[in-house]
Amino acid sequence: MKKIFLFYITLFTLIAFFANAQRKCGLPDYINYKRTEEPELGTRIEQNKIILKEKAAKIIEERKSGNNERTSSITAIPVIFHIVIDTLKYNQLGGDAGIKQRCDSQISVLNRDFNALNADSTAIPAGWKSLFASTGIHFGLAHTDPNGNSTPGYEVRIISSIGFNGWTNHYSDAKHSTLGSGATSLSPGLDAWDVTKYLNVWCINFLDGMGLGGITLSKFFTVSGGGTSPDNEEGIALKWNVFGKRVLSSDNYTPTGTGTFFDEGRTMTHECGHFFELSHVWGDDGSLCPWSSGGHDDGIDDTPPQSTHTSGNPSYTITGGTINDACQFYGTVDTQHYGIACLDFMDYTDDTGMHLFTPQQAAVMVSCVTTVAGVDGENITLVQHPNLLGWPAGVSKIEIDRELKIFPNPSNGLINIAYNTNADKLIKVSILDVIGNEIRINSIDYNNAISIYLSNFSTGVYFIKCDFEKGSVVKRLILNKE
Ligand SMILES: [Zn+2]
Structure with missing residues (x-):
């Protein structure tokens, strides 16, 4: 047993x-x-x-x-x-x-x-x-x-x-x-x-x-x-x-x-x-050939007719190892000269x-x-x-180097702030309402990723202002308490 x-x-x-x-x-x-x-x-x-x-x-x-x-x-x-x-x-x-x-x-x-x-x-x-x-x-x-x-x-x-x-x-x-x-x-x-x-x-x-x-x-x-x-x-x-x-x-x-x-x-x-x-x-x-009833081609002429999908990593060697399948022959015509x-x-x-x-x-x-x-x-x-591939106007090199990320965004109350600690030192994080009033300030006395709880805040749009030693960065945050 x-x-x-x-x-x-x-x-x-x-x-x-x-x-x-x-x-x-x-x-x-x-x-x-x-x-x-x-x-x-x-x-x-x-x-x-x-x-x-x-x-x-x-x-x-x-x-x-x-x-x-x-x-x-x-x-x-x-x-x-x-x-x-x-x-x-x-x-x-x-x-x-x-x-x-x-x-x-x-x-x-x-x-x-x-x-x-x-x-x-x-x-x-x-x-x-x-x-x-x-x-x-x-x-x-x-x-x-x-x-x-x-x-x-x-x-x-x-x-x-x-x-x-x-x-x-x-x-x-x-x-x-x-x-x-x-x-x-x-x-x-x-x-x-x-x-x-x-x-x-x-x-x-x-x-x-x-x-x-x-x-x-x-x-x-x-x-x-x-x-x-x-x-x-x-x-x-x-x-x-x-x-x-x-x-x-x-x-x-x-x-x-x-x-x-x-x-x-x-x-x-x-x-x-x-x-x-x-x-x-x-x-x-499924596994039909294009010429069979219900069969379809991929609509591409330089790929050969093929029965079904291939799995794994077939040993398809340069020296002539071709792989053929059930759709190789259309009548007597070989449609897969170089394999599927x-x-x-x-x-x-x-x-x-x-x-x-x-x-x-x-x-x-x-x-x-x-x-x-x-x-x-x-x-x-x-x-x-x-233009969307480049950084927006006004974003300084130092901001790019900081790699500041605030996530998740939208958030349900907990936000994480991560940045490149080698580029700058974060000293203060402020939460602003939509008209720019500071409604909370977190002083940062260590140089690392941080988490902030906004559990007392109501659902809405806020701004997170991060003051670094060399300047400030403001990012928009959506708080969505589902
Ligand atoms: Zn696919």
């Missing part, structure tokens, strides 16, 4: 291990779910693939004729990370320093992967080398917020619950700071910043047992894009422990679960592909197994942020606000 029990324990552990090892993104299930609400969705998706392919063809033609102006002139996209997690996960990420490292490294990974600068491209097999494409799209942390204030490019809200349910609505609760008519969670999140100017990313814990690493609401599914989802929820939701690169020495992360195989920041590379309207390489049709696209960012392989976007995938994404044949791409406004 004991042996049987141990066997089941081992089996369960193995199942759990492999279940966790599987990359999963929310798009296929979401599309299936939405079909019940929007019967014509499938047709609209296929029509959109044709439109995107036509746009991509025009861009590829321009590139062939040597006109690369289009991509070289694309301005970087301002990115804001909204991190909505409980205290345990905040600590597991290494607190504010760990979160900053994750955000910085995520931007580096995106710029590397979107510009064919990834060092692991040496693993791309010979047949695929000519399909290793650069988009010319760049990303940067937003340094000016919608109110014109300085921001490190991320904001943190500590919540009392352990996460969010709601993959069917793209975790809508996490995308709003106050309880709205449709919200059900007792721990709301952080509002989107103007989705026409910022790429919004929510880093949260998914509770509904789907095993998701990320789920993206692209323009296609929003009202302004012809769908039904709210415009102000457009963006990417990532599992809290797969954003950015994990640094073992500093972030105190326990290497179990989804993050183990997805800790190189490529979940967001993949989700950004969806944000710019790419489909999965197998066409999101399991090394593509739009498959489900581990972070270490994916290496490229193809030229046509790159062109589809570029078409979203440029004007093609007189038609503006759906995300073109994201590349028209380079």
Whole structure:
């Protein structure tokens, strides 16, 4: 009996291990779910693939004729990370320093992967080398917020619950700071910043047992894009422990679960592909071939027909090891000369197994942020606000160096103040009301991160004035006692 029990324990552990090892993104299930609400969705998706392919063809033609102006002139996209997690996960990420490292490294990974600068491209097999494409799209942390204030490019809200349910609505609760008519969670999140100017990313814990690493609401599914989802929820939701690169020495992360195989920041590379309207390489049709009844292609000609997704890190060697699947032959025609696209960012392989976007995938994404044949791409406004990447006027170098952060904001009564103790010394913190009256003063006689309780204050807007030895910084605070 004991042996049987141990066997089941081992089996369960193995199942759990492999279940966790599987990359999963929310798009296929979401599309299936939405079909019940929007019967014509499938047709609209296929029509959109044709439109995107036509746009991509025009861009590829321009590139062939040597006109690369289009991509070289694309301005970087301002990115804001909204991190909505409980205290345990905040600590597991290494607190504010760990979160900053994750955000910085995520931007580096995106710029590397979107510009064919990834060092692991040496693993791309010979047949695929000519399909290793650069988009010319760049990303940067937003340094000016919608109110014109300085921001490190991320904001943190500590919540009392352990996460969010709601993959069917793209975790809508996490995308709003106050309880709205449709919200059900007792721990709301952080509002989107103007989705026409910022790429919004929510880093949260998914509770509904789907095993998701990320789920993206692209323009296609929003009202302004012809769908039904709210415009102000457009963006990417990532599992809290797969954003950015994990640094073992500093972030105190326990290497179990989804993050183990997805800790190189490529979940967001993949989700950004969806944000710019790419489909999965197998066409999101279960395990069918494009020519089968009910089968779909990804709408991309330079990825081969593919049956289903790929897991793990397949040994796909340069010296000719190609991987084929059930869609290899269309009649007698070999459609997978160089194997399936399991090394593509739009498959489900581990972070270490994916290496490229193809030229046509790159062109589809570029078409979203440029004007093609007189038609503006759906995300073109994201590349028209380079000022948001810089620090706002009036922010001195010393303020930047201080790296002052007040969080969570909005707060329910407890605020934390963190700053770079090497840059300056904090001597006083004042709480001001909206007309500038000092209503509380905390003298600081030590040089470290501090916490202040505002439990006697009523819900509303306040200003936190931090007096350092070399000058003062004022930040707005929203107190929201739910
Ligand atoms: Zn996906």
